[in-house]
Amino acid sequence: MNAALHQFIFPFSINNNAESEFKKQLILEQFIPFSLGDLEQENMFYGVNYRVSHHEMERYYLPFTNNVLFPHQTDDESSFQRYSKRYEISCELKMEHATFPFAIHSVDVTLCPFDLGFITIRTELDCEVINYSLALEFAKRFRVLQNMSKQDDKSYIQHQNVNYNEVEDFIFAVLVPDTMRFLDKENMSEVYFENLPFFIDERMFVESFFSLPKDSEITLEDQYRAARTDGLKIRENPSSGLPIWTILKNIVRFIPITGGGRIRILRWTRIPFAALPINPKTLQPRSLIKCMGSTIIFC
Known part of the structure; x- marks a missing residue:
C-alpha cells in the first residue's frame, strides 16, 4: 500500500450548560479553534504529506450552511465549534498475531448545538509493514472503545512504553485527558456494563483512505x-x-x-x-x- 489513513469518530452528549467550561478546558490543553480563514491550518492537522484546502471546503457545502459549519465567532452556540490539536505521536496496536505501527496526526473535538459533540482521531499506518488486510484489521480493532471479544482482550495500545488495554483508556488518558467529566452520564445508572454514555455498541465510526499501487487490482x-x-x-x-x-x-x-x-x-x-x-x-x-x-x- 502507498497510504492507509483512518479517521475515527466518537459522538457524545455534553452535560447541560457545560459547553463554555469545556471550551476553556480545551484551550488549556492546547487545542486551537479551527478557522476557515486561517490558511496555515490547511497543513497543520492532516500529516506531513497531506493538505486540506479551505477554499475547496467552503465551496463544497451549500452557501447558507457555512455560518453553521464554519462560524467566524467561537462563542456562537448555534454553530459547530471545532477545536483541533496536532499530536504527531507514534504508537503501536499489538495483537496476538500482528503489530500495527501507526501515527496519530491530530485530534478534533467538535461541539455542536443541542449539547452534542464528537471527537475525531486521525491516524496513519506505516505502509512499509502493513498490507491491505492488516489496514482493515487495524480499523476493526481501533474503533472498538471497550473490548467486546477474545481478540479484543488480546489487543492493546502501546505508547511511550505504557500499555493501554482498551482504546477508551488510551483516548481519555493521552488524547483528551480531561474530557470525560463533561460527558452527560444521566442515563448511565440504567446500564450494567457500558462505561460511555449514548453510544451504540461502544464502537467509533471510521472513515478510511487507502492508496494502492497503480496497477493493483481492487x-x-x-x-x-x-x-x-x-x-x-x-x-x-x-x-x-x-x-x-x-x-x-x-x-x-x-x-x-x-x-x-x-x-x-x-x-x-x-x-x-x-x-x-x-x-x-x-x-x-x-x-x-x-x-x-x-x-x-x-x-
Whole structure:
C-alpha cells in the first residue's frame, strides 16, 4: 500500500450548560479553534504529506450552511465549534498475531448545538509493514472503545512504553485527558456494563483512505471486506463475511459520477450502502463505498 489513513469518530452528549467550561478546558490543553480563514491550518492537522484546502471546503457545502459549519465567532452556540490539536505521536496496536505501527496526526473535538459533540482521531499506518488486510484489521480493532471479544482482550495500545488495554483508556488518558467529566452520564445508572454514555455498541465510526499501487487490482471482494472492516481471522488469514462469490457479484452495480469515472456501490440486504458526494477533480477515486459505521475511499 502507498497510504492507509483512518479517521475515527466518537459522538457524545455534553452535560447541560457545560459547553463554555469545556471550551476553556480545551484551550488549556492546547487545542486551537479551527478557522476557515486561517490558511496555515490547511497543513497543520492532516500529516506531513497531506493538505486540506479551505477554499475547496467552503465551496463544497451549500452557501447558507457555512455560518453553521464554519462560524467566524467561537462563542456562537448555534454553530459547530471545532477545536483541533496536532499530536504527531507514534504508537503501536499489538495483537496476538500482528503489530500495527501507526501515527496519530491530530485530534478534533467538535461541539455542536443541542449539547452534542464528537471527537475525531486521525491516524496513519506505516505502509512499509502493513498490507491491505492488516489496514482493515487495524480499523476493526481501533474503533472498538471497550473490548467486546477474545481478540479484543488480546489487543492493546502501546505508547511511550505504557500499555493501554482498551482504546477508551488510551483516548481519555493521552488524547483528551480531561474530557470525560463533561460527558452527560444521566442515563448511565440504567446500564450494567457500558462505561460511555449514548453510544451504540461502544464502537467509533471510521472513515478510511487507502492508496494502492497503480496497477493493483481492487476486487469486488476487497470492496466488500472494506465496507465491513473484515481484516484477519484469528490465524492471520484474510477474513470475509462473504459466503459465495456469485452472491457478491450479483449485488454490485455501477453508477456514474460527475466528471467521468464510475463508483461501485454494494447493495446488501442487511447493510445500507450509499455513495458519498465527492469532488472527482481533486480526488479521482477508483472506488468509494460507504456502509453503516464505515466509509472507504480507494485511489
